Amino acid sequence: MSESIILSVNGMQYPVTIDQGRNLLSVIRGEVGLTGTKEGCDDCECGACMVLLDGQPVNSCSYLALQAQGREITTVEGVLNGDAMHPLQRNLLEAGGVQCGFCTPGMIMSATALLQRTPAPTEEEVRVGLSGNLCRCTGYTKIVEAVQRTAAELQGS
Amino acid sequence: MSFTIARTVEDALAAIAAGARPIAGGTDLVVGARHGKAALPADLVAIDRIAGLDDITAGSAGLTLGANASHHAIEHHPVVAGSYSALADGSALVGSPATRHVGTIGGNVMNASPAMDTGAGLVVLGAEVELRSLHGTRRVPISELWSGPGRTIAQPEELCVAVHLPQPAANSGSAYLRLEYRRAMEIAVVGAAANVTLAADGTVAAVQVALSAVGPTIVSVMGLDTLVGSSVADAAEAAAAAASAQATPISDVRASDRYRRHTVGVMARRAVETAARRAAGETIAIPVNRTLGIGAAS
Incomplete structure (x- = not known):
């Protein structure tokens, strides 16, 4: 049975009609039309859908x-500053924390939540904060660096 | 098929009495449904917006965790971390930050996985689960709640609304740790919790040990009363032997039964040692697994 509801995504209201069993990911991608959020394992393991x-x-x-x-739902599309990249996005690119890029949206969302809670995280805190996000390319070192660089920037500003 | 959002416990109980199943974070229910373990129930009642059901209340009588208290909230609650450390150690190891934000203690307890990370700690801390239905409320000692993997003695119309823990004894401390192969999104290969009370002379005045992932339910280690009066080192060795002897592990993709039987003894010994250090006043950061460097190297 379908239900009509309103989802608030990145500050915009989206009316959607969906089946009870639909997961949020498929609705964000298929109904709302924001495809930055990725489907990886579809099993709560990889964090690409964060x-x-x-x-x-x-x-x-x-x-x-x-x-x-x-x-309020926030996706990777919602972290942009207008047309400008969020410092996390820029630092991930500059530090070499992006290779294939599939995990990047999820990494950004976990890192955003982490930095809101812990504005000056230690390396261990960054690793714990990103522990639900798998990356098969980078080996994580550059990603952790990018998050710490962002934290320092945001602290300094 | 229906999906309703309950605003009060009474709303939820009425929906459950009419056949709906409760959903909080959905971390077990939704993932399980996609695995084909059990289809998503046709009628669901969301309990995650019931005001106050996520309260954590610490007082002289002990600690009450509302069923919706998240693992994140438990892990970071100063009283839980300080006085009910084994529980905080467990919650801090569950899944990832995302799992810990949406996963609840009520859901964890009622899901009844023998590998759950909060169960052994709740057992050694003497927890009781509050089950409520339209007909009334009852409290069940947590070690009597689980009847098998994924099964509890709760009636279909009952909802877990709270978990209660008594005030810990003076000069006591607790710890939960687990064997793990990696540091993120891991499930216990085996795990052990201990609650140790020390006498003035530093000997053991009381000790409880419980084990995860070595039987159909969390296993309470029996026969430890004889350890009263022994040194912590002797108690730890004896608890390790008893844990290995009383475990009834299976072999699966994660470990063989022999490996589990051996390692659960090691975990029990280290849990007793760590609990005793906390009982003596030492601060050991939550979770013990990270602080002691157990499992995979960083």
Whole structure:
């Protein structure tokens, strides 16, 4: 049975009609039309589908879309400063934290949640904060560097 | 098929009595449904917006965790970390930051996985689960809650609304640790929790040990009463032997039964040692696994 609800994504209201069993990821990509959020394992393991729900990280592949009504969803498209890249995005590129790029949106969302909670994280705190995000290319070192560089920038500004 | 959002426990109980299944974070239910383990229930009632059901209340009588308290909240609650350390050690190891934000203690307990990371700690800390239905409320000692993998003695119309823990004894400390092959998104290969009370002379006044992932449910290690009066080192060795002897592990993709039987003893010994250090007043950061460098190297 379908239900009509309104999802709030990156500050915009999207009316959607969806089946009860639909996961949030498929609705964000298929109905809302924002494809920055990726489907990796579809099993709550890899973190490619990470979005923020009221500011907290959630694996959208394993979260019912109906449960997100009335909450603010933030996807990677929502972290841009207008047309400018978020410092996390720029630092990931500059530090070499992006290779194939498939994990990057999820990494950015986990790192965003981490930096909101812990503005000056230690390396260990960054690694714990990103522990739900798999990257098969970089070996993580450059990603951790990029997050720490961003933290220092945001602290300094 | 229906999906309703409950605003009060009474709303939720009425929906459950009418056949709906409760969903909080959905970390077990939704993933399980996609695995084909169990189809997503046709009728769901979301309990994650019930005001106050995520409260963590610490007082002189002990600690009450609302069923919706998240692993993240438990891990970072100063009273839980300080006085109920084995529980905080467990919650801090669950899944990833995302899992810990949406995963709840009520869901974890009622999912009844024998490999759950909070279960052994709750057992050694003497937790009780509060089950409520339209007909009333009852409290069940947590070691009597689980009847098998994924099974509890709760009736279909009952909802877990809280987990209660008594005030810990003076000069006591607790710890939970697990064997793991990697540091992220891991499930316990085996795990052990201990709660140790020390006498004034530094000998053991009381010790409880419970084990995860070595039986159909969390295993309470029996026969440790005889260790009262022994040194911490002797108690740790005896607890290790008892843990290995009483474990009934299976072989699966994660480990063989023999390996599990051996390593659960090692985990039990280290849990007793760590709990005793905390009982003596030492601060050992949550989770013990990271602080002691157990499992995969960083």
